[in-house]
Amino acid sequence: MSRVQKGFCKMSFDPATLVYDDAGLIPCIAQDADSSEVLMMAWMNAESVTRTLETGRVTYWSRSRKSFWIKGESSGHVQKLVELRLDCDRDCLLALVEQAGPACHTNRRSCFYTALRNGEEVEIMTPMA
8 A cells, every 4th residue: 555645735834944055955865664774865956845745756956967857757766755854954854755666776776785894895785686
């Protein structure tokens, strides 16, 4: 059963009340809503926050392409928003998501697939089949 909410944006919340960096961006951590696994971190601006809340599809801002990036739009590895949370300083977001397939562009479930153990980098996750 999907917990994804529909029609998020009938709200009094204003994305302009968040704290953005000098480039107008705020970090957003994506976490699997069921397993609590941290999947990735990407950037949002006020418009991508609004689009995410309006559509339920997580929409980031690509710093390299300077354009909106709807997660999974080209790969099919969609992130459906379950809940969006603000941290205590309002300068970081946590998106609880239903993730379809890998979250990382390397085809891994998570972008956090390298651990530092005893001063060495260790790959702890292989690409998904």
